[in-house]
Amino acid sequence: MKEVLLEVKDLRLQFKTDKGELPALQGISFQLKKGETVALVGESGCGKSVTSLAIMGLLSRANAQMEGSIRFRDILLNQLSTGELRNIRGKDIAMIFQEPMTSLNPVHTIGRQLEEVYQLHTDLSKKERQAKAIEMLKKVGVPRAEDIMREYPHQLSGGMKQRVMIAMAMACNPDLLIADEPTTALDVTIQAQILELMNDLKENDHTSLLLITHDLGVVAEMADRVLVMYYGEIVEEADVVSLFSHPKHPYTIGLLRCIPDLDEEEKLRLDPIEGSVPLLGEVTQGCAFRFRCSQAEERCYQEKPPLMATGTGTQAVRCWLYENKEMAV
Amino acid sequence: MRRYVIKRLLSLVGTLLGVSVLIFLMVHLIPGDPATQILGQFATPEAISQMRATLGLDQPLWQQYLRFVGNLFAGDLGTSLFTGEKVWDQIINRFPITMQLAILSVIIAAIFGILLGTIAAVKQNTIVDRLVVLTSLLGISAPGFWIALFLIWIFAYKLALFPISGYEGIHSLLLPAITLGMAEAGMIARMTRSSMLEVIKQDYMRTAEAKGAALFRIILSHGLPNAIIPVVTMLGLQFGSLMAGAVVVETVFSLQGIGSLAIEAISKRDMPTIQGMVFFMALIFALTNLIVDLIYSRIDPRIHFD
CATH class of the missing domain: 1.10.260 (434 Repressor (Amino-terminal Domain))
Structure with a gap:
């Protein structure tokens, strides 16, 4: 068992706005081990970038109210003063942003x-x-x-x-590198080069990587484990092989269907997920994905499913469809 | 860079030629005959026509212009109709005061404007920010003569720190420079504030923060050089117009600068002096612009002159 480098526990985040408080993160928990690459996946507005900014302490304390804990090695990042955080930023934890043009x-x-x-x-x-x-x-x-x-x-x-x-x-040879959509703004050929470079550096320096992306191709290439996010929550967590071979959550399945497949002849058209991520504060009860889910039942409108173990390795899913399924496996 | 400066200087000659046509025609378009002006309305027709001959007013227009422009570019701006002094000498005598005043007030405006504007932007929507916005509005909208009299009353009359009026060395220019600088500082502060607010949102500011830089460093080293770019334009324009003299302030403080020279010349219809001054101001304004553009390329590496 490798040493845990970063542990996020029940991270909740609310943005204070004129229209009241908007819940951006609703209890995110995950671990990142030394040398591991974890991918945070999801559509725009699902809370991926906010999670990374919260870890870096780059959210304005005046506008964002944070609960839960972020532990890096044995330091609780969310309890540090700005000055203490500055000594870690750029040295032990570093970040690459989406827009190289303006960064x-x-x-x-x-x-x-x-x-x-x-x-x-x-x-x-x-x-x-x-x-x-x-x-x-x-x-x-x-x-x-x-x-x-x-x-x-x-x-x-x-x-x-x-x-x-x-x-x-x-x-400064950081222990943790956070990459927020590092290749999204680049040409495809350049994308491959940048990903390869990141992989090489990571291997050489034993850096852990938190990779934020909506590109499942990048995930397959880079990640050891994947966290699928939707509406400020983790809806599925799995190692990369399990996720691609047997995705569980209807949202994950939907995301995977969106990838064009050149081998399959019948599938000439893309199969997008209808609709979009609800606005912050729009969902107050039940499962946030139910509006776009073809398998939504009565219960999904009332009760919010917890993150449930599935029995297959460390895979966990936040969906009522898998309740008690672990018995069957 | 050198090629660019030469190109700009050549185009400056073109601009000045255009200006020379305008100021030459000015005399002929404005009603009133200079000869009558000089000799007074009771002069005999013979005396007037003799004066017209001396002034060259009896020659064809194009000949008059060629002589005029030839003299201009030879540095001869003519002779004042009233004092009999060379116009060039008059301007050169008055110019140092105006230049010192302009430099001093632009420095005051730059220091206070940029400082307050930056603080306001960093502390956006706080009391400090509102105070700066309000003060700068006061600075912009308060009339110059009122600020001038107010400053004279406190610092020259009550505290007797400065002369009330006249020029007794560079310290006499401090109160007038503050008067001029305050209005400009107000505009500079507002511009710096809005420019800085825009810059603070930029991705590279977040990059600097992610590197572990402190707020002071982020603002000063990463923000200000970007935010200041439009502010420099405004400072340049202000400096250019100040070099043409500040009429109200020079009058209130009894300073013998370019502004008061202009007023005297206009009120007496001293055409050669007016023409010479317009030409001189055009030259100064164009040179100031050139210098501002050169400063621009220093602070913004994306601007290149080839």
Whole structure:
């Protein structure tokens, strides 16, 4: 059994707005072990990004009210002061964002932005920082690293910018890397390169990866375990093989049906899930997916299903269809 | 960069040629004969026609223009009709005060405006923010002469820290510079605030936070260089118009600057002086713009001049 690096327990989050409090996360619990890659999957608005921002402590404390606990190694992140959190951010936990185009500061050189990480978290001299930054750029496969140091973000392509972002995130050799849709904004060929790069770095540095994505192709490629999220809740949790071979939750099944399959001849059209994720605060009782679920029963409208073990390994699902099923297996 | 500056300077010559046509025609479009103006309405027709000959007003228009523009670009802006002084000398005598005043008040406006605007943006929707917004509105809307008299009353009369009026060295310019700077600081503060609010939402600010940078560093090192870009434009425009003289403030503080020279010349219909000043101001304004554009490329690496 590997050591648990990150443990999120019953994480609840409410956004304070003019229209009252909106529940963004309704009790998320999961673990991330050392060296493991866990994928958070779901449509836009299901709470994936919010979860990552909560772990990083990047949500404004004035607008977001948080309950539950986030433990990293033996530190309770949600109880740290802003100053203490700053020492962890960028050093032990680092993050890559979705938009490489806008995530780098347009008025600073690449070198300055990369060196800043060392400036914030190490005692290295200016010369050493520069050497480290160049080394890091080479490590993430940026050609002419010495020249790029002096260039500005607008002189780089999207793929190169994301490589720089990865270099910045991996600069201090973090234990945990959170990647929020790292390849969504990139061309398909570049996507594959970036994913490969992330996998290589992760293997070499024994970094754990929390990967946030809506792309099941990326999940299959990268993840050890998968958490499917819907409306601020985890609706299915499974290792990657179980999830793809026998998905349980109707939502997961729906998501998998959305992937175009080139081998299957009869399936000429995509099979999307009708409707969209309910707005925050819209569902007050029952299962949040019932509106889009073809198998919804009377009970789904009244009672919210708990996350239930299914009997197949560690797979768990939040759906009444699987109540008592574990007996049968 | 050098090629760009040369190109801009060449186009500046074109602009000045256009200005020269306008100010030359100005004399001929405005009613009133300069010769009559000089000699007074009781002068004999002979004296007037002799004066017209001396002034070259009897020659064809295009000849007059060529002579005029030739003199302009040779640095000869003509001679004042009243004082008999060279217009160029008059301007050069008055200009240092105006320039010092402009520089001083733009510095005051920049320091206070950018500082307050940034604080207001960081503390958005708090008391501090509202106070800044209110104060800057006061600064913008309070009339210059009122602020001037108020400052004179407190600092020059009651506390006797500064001369009440006139120029006795650079410290005499502090109160007028504050007067001018306050209104500008108000505008700069509002602009910095809205620009900074926009910048704070940007992804790269979140990146800086995710790196572990402190708020102070995020705002100063990552936010301000981006937020300040539109503010520099405004500072440049303000500086340009201040270089053309601040009439009200110069009058209240009895300063012999470009603004008061303009007022004197206009009230006496001293055409050569007016023409010379318009030409000079156009030159200064264009040069200021060029400098602002060059500063722009320094703070925003995306702007390139080739």
